[in-house]
Amino acid sequence: MKLQDTLSKSEKNIDVSKNLKIYLCGVTVYDESHIGHARTIIVFDVLRKYLESKGSKIEFIQNFTDVDDKIINRANAENTTADKISKKYIENYFKDFDGLNVKRATNYPKATEHIDEIIKFIEKLIKKDIAYATKNGVYFSVSKFPEYGKLSKKKIDELQSGARIEIDEQKKDPLDFAVWKLSDNEPVWDSPWGKGRPGWHIECSAMSIKYLGENFDIHGGGRDLIFPHHENEIAQSESCTGVQFAKIWMHVGMVTINGEKMSKSIGNVKSIKHVLDNWGANVIRLFCLSGHYSKPIDYSEELLKENLIKWRQAEICHYELIHANKENDLENESIVEKTRTEFDNALEDDFNTHRALSSFFQLIKETNRLAADEKLGRNDAENIKAELKRMRDVLGLYIPEITKNEKQEIDRLIMDREQHRKEKQFENADKIRDKLNEMNVELIDHKEKTIWMRKEKIKAEHQNKIEN
Numbered sequence: 001m002k003l004q005d006t007l008s009k010s011e012k013n014i015d016v017s018k019n020l021k022i023y024l025c026g027v028t029v030y031d032e033s034h035i036g037h038a039r040t041i042i043v044f045d046v047l048r049k050y051l052e053s054k055g056s057k058i059e060f061i062q063n064f065t066d067v068d069d070k071i072i073n074r075a076n077a078e079n080t081t082a083d084k085i086s087k088k089y090i091e092n093y094f095k096d097f098d099g100l101n102v103k104r105a106t107n108y109p110k111a112t113e114h115i116d117e118i119i120k121f122i123e124k125l126i127k128k129d130i131a132y133a134t135k136n137g138v139y140f141s142v143s144k145f146p147e148y149g150k151l152s153k154k155k156i157d158e159l160q161s162g163a164r165i166e167i168d169e170q171k172k173d174p175l176d177f178a179v180w181k182l183s184d185n186e187p188v189w190d191s192p193w194g195k196g197r198p199g200w201h202i203e204c205s206a207m208s209i210k211y212l213g214e215n216f217d218i219h220g221g222g223r224d225l226i227f228p229h230h231e232n233e234i235a236q237s238e239s240c241t242g243v244q245f246a247k248i249w250m251h252v253g254m255v256t257i258n259g260e261k262m263s264k265s266i267g268n269v270k271s272i273k274h275v276l277d278n279w280g281a282n283v284i285r286l287f288c289l290s291g292h293y294s295k296p297i298d299y300s301e302e303l304l305k306e307n308l309i310k311w312r313q314a315e316i317c318h319y320e321l322i323h324a325n326k327e328n329d330l331e332n333e334s335i336v337e338k339t340r341t342e343f344d345n346a347l348e349d350d351f352n353t354h355r356a357l358s359s360f361f362q363l364i365k366e367t368n369r370l371a372a373d374e375k376l377g378r379n380d381a382e383n384i385k386a387e388l389k390r391m392r393d394v395l396g397l398y399i400p401e402i403t404k405n406e407k408q409e410i411d412r413l414i415m416d417r418e419q420h421r422k423e424k425q426f427e428n429a430d431k432i433r434d435k436l437n438e439m440n441v442e443l444i445d446h447k448e449k450t451i452w453m454r455k456e457k458i459k460a461e462h463q464n465k466i467e468n
Helices: 035-053 068-078 082-099 115-127 156-162 200-212 225-242 270-280 280-288 301-323 333-348 354-371 378-395 403-422 428-436 460-467
Strands: 001-006 012-013 020-024 058-062 131-132 138-141 177-182 196-198 214-223 246-252 255-257 296-301 441-445 450-454
Touching: 001 246, 020 035, 020 138, 020 200, 035 058, 035 082, 035 214, 035 246, 035 255, 035 270, 035 280, 035 378, 058 200, 058 255, 068 082, 068 280, 082 196, 082 270, 115 138, 115 177, 115 200, 138 225, 138 333, 177 200, 177 225, 196 200, 200 225, 214 225, 246 296, 255 450, 280 296, 280 301, 296 301, 301 378, 301 450, 333 354, 333 378, 354 378, 403 428, 403 450, 428 441
Parallel strands: 020 058, 020 214, 214 246, 255 296
Antiparallel strands: 001 012, 131 138, 138 177, 177 196, 441 450
């Protein structure tokens, strides 16, 4: 597999059959997770699932930043503690991403649980004369790391204008950043330099190295983290260890809303709970994967509607395959092999999920055409079904299994409806159709038979948009 490395600005190869270590920068838990978080985490979820499908064992670490000024400010505003705020939004995080069918990480380390590791890390930097203490805290000395700026490709004067500058007249350089902030306000921890809390960047260096080692395979996050967060991670990590930090830096493009950056002041932030309640997990995953991961993607109702229409075709295909009962030899095996190759090649060529989805939906389109022409036999159906399931598992798309009892109940209702129609009891037949609709069951008429499918439930107004 080839992946674009932000640091070298070139494609680097990884062996999909080898065990790999991945660190993904998680969320700062002071508010609800939004669609921008969802895109980054879904992209890495699919990367992980594809690698695992090829036999790779993945150690996947994703942190929670649970000590930060934003958390403290939120706690003060709500007259509660930072600990309660972070716990609340961590719980909500898992509800959101479990709902999005994201596989849980190997470990979710929290900054507050790794204060000892962070302090030891800072002590090493001070001992090497790369960090220094002031009356306000401990700072990393950017001038001691000559390669500073190599990730963002910015010059020092550009970095100074883009940096979060902490006001401290004792700083040796405006670019120097805090690794430990002295404070008397909770939450604080004891340290050799006084009570305080860690800076934002140091936590990821300390935790990634603890769980994955000094040099691991892939470090990822949103493109907004390239500077200063990931730039500072590289500087402090490589200064501390003397070795390359991550082999590949993989960054995911931002989500805009109708062409604008998401912003609370504008009021256009879309929470994951909102989009899940409105569109369902599969449509959101299709949206997040519909463009190349490294490029921005625009959130719009129109694009979500397009993905919902596509997903309905995938659901129809799934049930056409279930209901296929004609005897046949394998006649369409080449279609499956061609699609499998195209799908895998797309993902292994810089993780092109857009092309992979095109292959996925091409197989769906061809299957639905065979079904409409009454040419979908049982053996072909089993072969296609297995490949589509493999693809769905990689993409994290989920169609709930129908239980035996549910299938029997639906079949009984359909038989009763047909009987009422034969007896011209159309009112009773319509009542059964209404009951099936309440169960999200839709009937599909063919020349020789009528089959049924069960649709993923989404908000009625959005379903109406694709029907009208």
